[in-house]
Amino acid sequence: MSSGALSNSKPETGSFFQRDLGWHPPAFTPEYKTSVLRSPQKALISLDNTLSELTGPVFGHNILGEKDNDLIHNFAQPGESAIGPRIIVYGRVLDERGRGVDGALLEFWQANAGGRYRHKKEGYIAPLDPNFGGCGRTITDEEGNYSLRTILPGPYPWPNRVNDWRPAHIHFSIFGHGFAQRLITQMYFEGDPLIWKCPIVDTIPGREAIEGLVAALDMEATLPMDARAYKFDIVLRGRRSTMFENRLEGN
Amino acid sequence: MVQSLGRLKESASQTAGPYVHIGLSPNFAEIAGVYDADLGISMVNDKTRGERITVTGQVIDGSGTPLKDAMVEVWQADADGLYNSPAEMRGSADANFSGWGRSPTNMQDGEFRFETIKPGRVPFRDGRLMAPHISFWIVARGINLGLSTRMYFADEEAANAEDPVLARIEHRVRVPTLLAPRDGNGYRFDIHLQGDKETVFFDI
Numbered sequence: 205m206s207s208g209a210l211s212n213s214k215p216e217t218g219s220f221f222q223r224d225l226g227w228h229p230p231a232f233t234p235e236y237k238t239s240v241l242r243s244p245q246k247a248l249i250s251l252d253n254t255l256s257e258l259t260g261p262v263f264g265h266n267i268l269g270e271k272d273n274d275l276i277h278n279f280a281q282p283g284e285s286a287i288g289p290r291i292i293v294y295g296r297v298l299d300e301r302g303r304g305v306d307g308a309l310l311e312f313w314q315a316n317a318g319g320r321y322r323h324k325k326e327g328y329i330a331p332l333d334p335n336f337g338g339c340g341r342t343i344t345d346e347e348g349n350y351s352l353r354t355i356l357p358g359p360y361p362w363p364n365r366v367n368d369w370r371p372a373h374i375h376f377s378i379f380g381h382g383f384a385q386r387l388i389t390q391m392y393f394e395g396d397p398l399i400w401k402c403p404i405v406d407t408i409p410g411r412e413a414i415e416g417l418v419a420a421l422d423m424e425a426t427l428p429m430d431a432r433a434y435k436f437d438i439v440l441r442g443r444r445s446t447m448f449e450n451r452l453e454g455n
Numbered sequence: 456m457v458q459s460l461g462r463l464k465e466s467a468s469q470t471a472g473p474y475v476h477i478g479l480s481p482n483f484a485e486i487a488g489v490y491d492a493d494l495g496i497s498m499v500n501d502k503t504r505g506e507r508i509t510v511t512g513q514v515i516d517g518s519g520t521p522l523k524d525a526m527v528e529v530w531q532a533d534a535d536g537l538y539n540s541p542a543e544m545r546g547s548a549d550a551n552f553s554g555w556g557r558s559p560t561n562m563q564d565g566e567f568r569f570e571t572i573k574p575g576r577v578p579f580r581d582g583r584l585m586a587p588h589i590s591f592w593i594v595a596r597g598i599n600l601g602l603s604t605r606m607y608f609a610d611e612e613a614a615n616a617e618d619p620v621l622a623r624i625e626h627r628v629r630v631p632t633l634l635a636p637r638d639g640n641g642y643r644f645d646i647h648l649q650g651d652k653e654t655v656f657f658d659i
């Protein structure tokens with residue numbers, strides 16, 4: 205980790221826009237059974253951002269290894285590669301004002317092509333792929349662009365109702381510029397019929413918000429004879445410009 | 456019609472799921488060799504200024520069971536109350552203190568653990584000093600949107616009494632859910648997701 209902004213622009217210090225909690229899933233969603241005992245029941249206490257929420261750590265590109273954003277190869281034996289349909293996922297991290305977020309740390313994890321995670325607690329009968337670990341990370345460039353290479357994850361059954369299946373998805377964790385922008389979400393794939401049958405997807409109240417998590421197949425960006433491309437933009441909270449704002453230091 | 460504000464909507468949150476450790480702490484999840492070390496496991500080094508402390512706790516569900524598949528992140532100021540962040544305009548924070556940590560809750564007893572330093576006081580929006588505190592962010596399977604809270608230090612009674620954020624909590628009986636008791640160099644901060652002891656969570 206390094207201090208100092210990645211770009212020459214002056215760091216922004218304005219408060220983040222209020223989060224639209226009616227857009228996000230509520231905490232208590234009984235169709236997704238695990239939420240029942242893990243959802244706070246009392247009202248959240250609203251807190252206009254202080255420095256503790258406005259600030260956040262910076263992750264320098266120096267933490268990244270060469271293969272960190274290449275899940276086809278970052279766990280594979282030399283000369284080997286992960287099994288499955290090869291894809292590229294690319295896009296931008298933007299804020300609600302439409303500005304690219306530079307220096308955002310993206311971490312992603314997913315099941316293998318058979319829908320199996322490399323995890324002790326994972327019980328699905330689909331086999332592990334010895335050349336697939338299932339995690340990766342990258343940091344956005346000055347315009348907020350990122351890309352990764354992986355294999356298309358398989359859908360998988362999960363213990364909720366007796367016959368619930370997750371649509372194919374990639375988990376994304378995003379670190380923007382302030383701790384209040386912290387977000388974890390999931391990316392789905394255009395055309396997957398399981399999206400509309402999934403109790404976890406369905407925790408999101410509105411169709412528009414769900415569609416915002418569905419990556420589009422991009423034939424123009426697809427590499428012929430190599431890898432299909434999916435575009436997935438991620439939007440983090442915007443922030444007020446500091447014009448006319450009370451000075452935080454109060455002096 | 457009027458002009459469009461041209462705003463985008465924030466990407467909707469989704470649960471971190473049961474395998475968040477694969478993504479955020481792969482070495483802990485026994486996926487070796489992808490990264491040298493998991494991010495956020497070390498906040499301090501030999502030269503970090505300030506009082507060394509250990510913060511431990513569990514994330515506990517509505518049945519009293521600790522979560523073993525949660526991920527906890529912390530963010531705090533250095534010993535002088537400065538954040539190691541570009542948005543910190545008041546000075547330069549201790550370069551030997553990252554201010555940010557990440558800990559999985561472990562598979563044995565669901566405990567998270569941070570080796571850190573006691574933070575200094577940071578001004579509130581109007582310039583009054585807040586009591587020393589550590590910001591927490593908690594994600595796990597079954598948590599649809601990451602939960603934000605703050606740990607305060609139970610032995611900072613005078614500072615806590617004048618803290619403008621704690622003062623905002625209408626039901627005073629809930630304030631102790633944010634106060635971590637001290638035991639030696641350790642502070643214990645258990646996070647209760649539900650029930651009589653439900654931790655105060657913030658909409659930040």
Ligand SMILES: [Fe+2]
Nearest residue numbers: 315373375472
């Ligand atoms: Fe998953």
